[in-house]
Amino acid sequence: MRKCWDNSKSAAGDAPMEPNDLRPVPASVFLGGVQIAPATVLAPMAGVTDTVFRRFIRNLSGCGLIMTEFTSADGVLRAKDRKAKRYLHFYEDEHPISAQLFGSNPDVMAEAAKMVEGLGFDLVDLNLGCPAKKVVKCNGGSGLLRDLPAIGKIFEAVRAAVKIPFTVKFRAGWNDQEIVCVELAKMAEACGLGAVALHARTREQGYSGNARWEWISAIKDAVKIPVIGNGDIRTPEDACAMVTQTGCDAVMIGRTAASNPWIFRQVAQYTATGRYDQPAESDRYEMIRTYFSMLIEEQFPDASGKMKQFASWFTHGVPGGAALRKTIYEAREASEILKRVEEFFEARLGVAAATTQ
Numbered sequence: 001m002r003k004c005w006d007n008s009k010s011a012a013g014d015a016p017m018e019p020n021d022l023r024p025v026p027a028s029v030f031l032g033g034v035q036i037a038p039a040t041v042l043a044p045m046a047g048v049t050d051t052v053f054r055r056f057i058r059n060l061s062g063c064g065l066i067m068t069e070f071t072s073a074d075g076v077l078r079a080k081d082r083k084a085k086r087y088l089h090f091y092e093d094e095h096p097i098s099a100q101l102f103g104s105n106p107d108v109m110a111e112a113a114k115m116v117e118g119l120g121f122d123l124v125d126l127n128l129g130c131p132a133k134k135v136v137k138c139n140g141g142s143g144l145l146r147d148l149p150a151i152g153k154i155f156e157a158v159r160a161a162v163k164i165p166f167t168v169k170f171r172a173g174w175n176d177q178e179i180v181c182v183e184l185a186k187m188a189e190a191c192g193l194g195a196v197a198l199h200a201r202t203r204e205q206g207y208s209g210n211a212r213w214e215w216i217s218a219i220k221d222a223v224k225i226p227v228i229g230n231g232d233i234r235t236p237e238d239a240c241a242m243v244t245q246t247g248c249d250a251v252m253i254g255r256t257a258a259s260n261p262w263i264f265r266q267v268a269q270y271t272a273t274g275r276y277d278q279p280a281e282s283d284r285y286e287m288i289r290t291y292f293s294m295l296i297e298e299q300f301p302d303a304s305g306k307m308k309q310f311a312s313w314f315t316h317g318v319p320g321g322a323a324l325r326k327t328i329y330e331a332r333e334a335s336e337i338l339k340r341v342e343e344f345f346e347a348r349l350g351v352a353a354a355t356t357q
Contacts, residue, residue, distance in 0.1 A: 022240035024271040028064070029226050029249045032165025032194030034096050034122050036064040036250060038271070040239070040264050041197070041228060043254030044070050044100040044127070044169070047309070051090050052294045057257060058094060060287075062264030064250070066097050070127040070141075073103030073112035086301070088119060098123035098167065102130060102140040104150065106157035117162045124162060126154065128170035128184075129199050142171050142203035145180055148187065155191035165194035169230070169252075172215045175204040185219045185227070197228035197252055207255070216246040228252050236263070236270035259313040261287060281318065285345035288314045292338045303334040320348065 028037035042049060042057055044067040054066040068087055075084035090097055099116040101124065103109050113124045128151065130141030144151050159166050168188050173179035185196045198219055200211040211231025220227045229248035233239050239251045256263050262279055269276035279287070291310065295303040311328045315321035324344045331337045 021244065022237065023244040025239050025243055025251055025267055026249060027271075029195075031065075031123060031167060031226060034165055034194075036096060038062065038064045038268055039250035040267055041065045041250055041252040042067060042257055042264070043199075043230060043252045044068060044098075044125070045254055045258070046070060046130075048258055050087070050300070051094070052291070052298050052300055052306075054094055054097070055091060056291050056294060057261055057264065059290075060261055060265055062266070062268040064096075065123075066094060067125065068097070068099050070100045070102050070130060072140075073101045073105070073109045076101065076112040076115055077108060088116065088121075090121075096122040098125045100125040100127050100169070102127040102135065104140055104144060104154070106153045109154050110157040110161035113158045113162045113166070117164050121164065123165045123167060123194070124158070125197075126158065126166070126168040128168060142174070145171065145174050145184075145203060146178065148180060148184065151184065152187055152191065155188060155193060159192045167193055167195045167197065169197040169199065169228075171199050171201055171203050172212065173202050175202050178202075179215070181215050182218050182222045185223050189223045189225050193225065195226040195228060195249075196223065197230055199252075200229070200231040213242060213246050216242070216248050220247045220249075226250060230254065233263075236267045236276050239267045240270065258310070259316055261291075281345075282349055284314070284318055285341075285349065288341055289338065289345075292334070292341060296334050296338065304332065304337055307334060307337045320344070 026039040028035055029039040040063055042054065042063050046069050049067060049069050057063050058066060071084050071087040075081040076088065088099055099121040101109060101112050101116065103112065116124045127141055128144055135141040135143065170181065170184055172181040181198055188196050196219065198216050200213055200215045201209065213229065216227065216229040226249040228250045229242045229246055230252035233242060233251055233253050234256050242248060242251055253263055266276035292307050295306055300306060308329055311325050315324050318324065327340045327344065328337050331340055
């Protein structure tokens, strides 16, 4: 799906956009006092954006801001919560980096934000977008979208608690009958937040259907703080189309980054030159081997499970990828998985693979 070809120039039904009509993704954006350059953001994704994946994306270049997995504010305050500690672990080469928190208690959120600031994060973000039932039933994530006064109290408490920029990522509303994104964005601006990010779907949609970019436009028209657009960016053309159609100040990319980690570099190339490189099979081999090696070096908990999780994304489009995935799924140890990946590609690429040693 190349969304820039599917969306019209305006709601009036103009002809589909052509490449020459597209505006580039901005070179930079300031979120509070933090400069993000280029104006591209790796979306926070549960089970994906751990420190290994974040550094992996950072090393491929082109991504202006990376974000943690969404982390429970309650968990941050529990000294023995190892999962929260792991989620908030980062290295110096990850800056600028934002920690995303979720929760519904303003005081707890404020204290957790203080801890995040103390850990050295550049920004703190509030999650109002997660549609998972277990999060929503605790009045977290998108569950709060039905209680704007409660969101306002969280905004005020966190803003008063920290000096680093405070942002929020949210969905358009609970469903098509309860769209609150413009009102929520105005409230965020009034409470002193540094930026808003909209995943242009409702909670009811989950990750299905099409993102409604017109909601991003509506927010951009309503507030003066930076607006980050998220949803259905699968190609560099899509990123530029979103900027063109909505006027958003930055673009956020999520699921595409897991299957195409080069997407940020491609967006930067396309913005600068109007073209971008497609990875060769040898590039994909180097990418898989690098990420899997980083998991092993980090001594990541259940590294083999993480490798198997990513195998289906990373091997997409690889000739013979089904056979490779089968050998990966059958392996038990992380080192064995890496060995099978190396054997598979070296058999296919021969001397070309050896030159990447």
